[in-house]
Amino acid sequence: MSNFSITFFLSFILIVGSSFANSAKLADEQKIIIGGVGSDIKTLDPMFQTETMTDVINHYIYSYLTQSPYGTMDFENIEGDLAESWEVLDDGRIWIFKLKQGVHFHDGNEIFAEGEAPELTSEDVKYSFERLKDPEVGSPHAGEYSVIDSMDIIDRYTIQFNLNAPYAFFGQIQTYDFKAGAIISKVAAEKMAKKSNWGFEYTIGTGPFQFHKYVPKEKVVLKRNEDYFKGAPILETVEYRFMPDLNSRTLAFIAGDIDTIYGVRDPIWVKNIKAAHDEATIDAVPLGSGGVLHYNMAVKPLDNLLVRKALSLAVCRETFANIFGSVRIEQTSIVPGSYEGALQKDAMPEELLYRCDLDKARALLEKAGYADGFTIRAYSSPRPTYKNVYIVLQDAWRKIGVKFEIILVDHTAYITKVKSDENDIVVYSADRTPVADSYLSEFWHSSAIVGKKTGQKNFSHYGDVDADGDGKIDTVDRYIEKARMEIDPAVRRKLWEQAQLQILEHAAAKPLHVLIKVLGRQKWVDLGVDFKGTMSWTYPLEKARILAH
Known part of the structure; x- marks a missing residue:
């Protein structure tokens, strides 16, 4: 197998950002299909999230206290997601987060009827981290949060984390938009058995898309969160298909049956897919x-x-x-x-x-x-x-x-x-x-x-x-x-x-x-951002749109 230089490889990778003018014609159906990996999922409970496909799906459903600037992996300049602001006291032992107001959980589901979803408050944040740390719940991520000694609710939108020791990276790791730091609904969570992983009907967050349907061994379908606190996405539907077979996934991408693909870290695969489908964009990030x-x-x-x-x-x-x-x-x-x-x-x-x-x-x-x-x-x-x-x-x-x-x-x-x-x-x-x-x-x-x-x-x-x-x-x-x-x-x-x-x-x-990471997208997928990196094996879709094709 030949070895390609990184210079050659990157020469045909197109990092396009908002690659089409705002006046470009949109497709009638704003639906994106992701060709993912894995044959199925076991849970969408973020506290038990350990597999790639669960991480990808939850990335769209939940929100976190902090995040990287959209579409980047800029770890040095994290910004608020649910947090409006935060301050660090006592040499890093106390972290106080002020929450954004007017953020509501997903509605129109089995837990919250249309228009009846509660506002996210500091009670939900406190509950999320308490559940994550609770040994009776048994989250595999509990050890990562052992630095949290206690939490105090200052008011409806302010929460204080009291750490058992100074922790300079608390804002980046413990509250970051990756893995277990998702904020869940206390009301929804208390309606289930304490020791159980969440059933799919309890998959309720505040992210840009909300859970709609799960078809075992086939797909998970998300729909647009019309009340998303950063503004409703353009995309109406996100469909994550389980496609563990690489050949099937690749052929579907070449044929245009899927809009984005979980790629392969193989220079030969990249070369071949570019030769067979030269209008596609392959991102190595x-x-x-x-x-x-x-x-x-x-x-x-x-x-x-x-x-x-x-x-x-x-x-x-x-x-x-x-x-x-x-x-x-x-x-x-x-x-x-x-x-x-x-x-x-x-x-x-x-x-x-x-x-x-x-x-x-x-x-x-x-x-x-x-x-x-x-x-x-x-x-x-x-x-x-x-x-x-x-x-x-x-x-x-x-x-x-x-x-x-x-x-x-x-x-x-x-x-x-x-x-x-x-x-x-x-x-x-x-x-x-x-x-x-x-x-x-x-x-x-x-x-x-x-x-x-x-x-x-x-x-x-x-x-x-x-x-x-x-x-x-x-x-x-x-x-x-x-x-x-x-x-x-x-x-x-x-x-x-x-x-x-x-x-x-x-x-x-x-x-x-x-x-x-190697990801692929069709020419009609406009991400709406200069895409520079991702923690999850997927594209950012908050600002994405499907162009007419």
């Missing part, structure tokens, strides 16, 4: 997903440090450059290099880069008592970003006598199995709020170990195992927790770097690459 190989240190022989080092030394990052080409950026630490607090390559000891060295890998296996190798197994998603990586690992480890069995399942099943701790090794790609805390908390804090009630994506069991063989449990919890409290950016960065160095010293994982 941040935020990229960091791809990391995690070792399950709770199983033998991966509990052995020498074995993990051997496996890491057998894997050549250059191989992935040949596969993913221009949609790939090398990653050498467990936090993507563009994130605040990421350990940079030039600051890493040479031995922690784990450059490819088969002879050294074989010698380490022999020293560990596995000169004849061993067998490990893992489930894999059929998506190229996973399957191709697992195949490369299989070939690499074969060269040092290790047999790696791959069991292919659909992507939804893959996510379920890795979170159920069924893999010996886990390849996982993820983009998060671009600060080291988001990665370290979700993948490396002991509370995030898979299988725990607070578990997230700590696939390695780091924090519950002896990683270096000295008879003591190894953890980076102290670095993560101290960094959250630290106001001084330099000290905070040092704590994050120490956590990353320790994890790499213990070979708990091997960082592989960052893959940037």
Whole structure:
């Protein structure tokens, strides 16, 4: 497979923003069809949101306290979404948010009749975060919000968050327009069983689109929120179709049957779709997903440090450059290099880069008592970003006598199995709020170990195992927790770097690459914004419109 330069790749990517004049003729039907991934969804409850397609759909339904400027990934200049303004007191221990007035929840549903939806108030904000933190509810994101000690309602539109320690990134992470920070209706939520995930009839937010219909294994349909507090969208309908098969999704896009497509991080796919459908726009934008190989240190022989080092030394990052080409950026630490607090390559000891060295890998296996190798197994998603990586690992480890069995399942099943701790090794790609805390908390804090009630994506069991063989449990919890409290950016960065160095010293994982997002849209899709990036695998649609075609 040939390797394209990033310059060539970007030369045919058209970032058009408001690409048509305001006088352009609109299509009679303002409906957009998204060709998405996954075969189905389990929930639209934002507190239990862990899968890509759920995130995409909820991105349109819910609102958050803060957000990036529309159509960007400008993390440095966040602005209010539901928040009119906010202030920070007591060195970052107290955050006071003033809410916008006149924001109403979706109506015309099973909970609120037409015109009877309540106004969003500080009571709803307080309830949302209390439910998120409640151990009886069991949200997998609860650990991320442990910094919230209590909340005080100042008045109908003002809420105060009291943190148990200073937290400089609270406004960006805990209230941001991504994952679990959505504000839900207290009235609607109290009509359901406390411990249940939300049924679809309770999917009620304040976002630009509202839930309309769910057809199992086929689609989710959203309709325009006529009372959206930022102004009703032009689009009347958003239809998210479950299209897990790449070939079917691609052909539907080329034929014009879908308006936007969840693309593939593959330069060959990009080249081919441009050749077959040259009027389409292919956007390659941040935020990229960091791809990391995690070792399950709770199983033998991966509990052995020498074995993990051997496996890491057998894997050549250059191989992935040949596969993913221009949609790939090398990653050498467990936090993507563009994130605040990421350990940079030039600051890493040479031995922690784990450059490819088969002879050294074989010698380490022999020293560990596995000169004849061993067998490990893992489930894999059929998506190229996973399957191709697992195949490369299989070939690499074969060269040092290790047999790696791959069991292919659909992507939804893959996510379920890795979170159920069924893999010996886990390849996982993820983009998060671009600060080291988001990665370290979700993948490396002991509370995030898979299988725990607070578990997230700590696939390695780091924090519950002896990683270096000295008879003591190894953890980076102290670095993560101290960094959250630290106001001084330099000290905070040092704590994050120490956590990353320790994890790499213990070979708990091997960082592989960052893959940037690839999305496609038809020429008749006008986003109404200079599109520069997205946290979710989808386009911003608040200002979008469908042109006559």
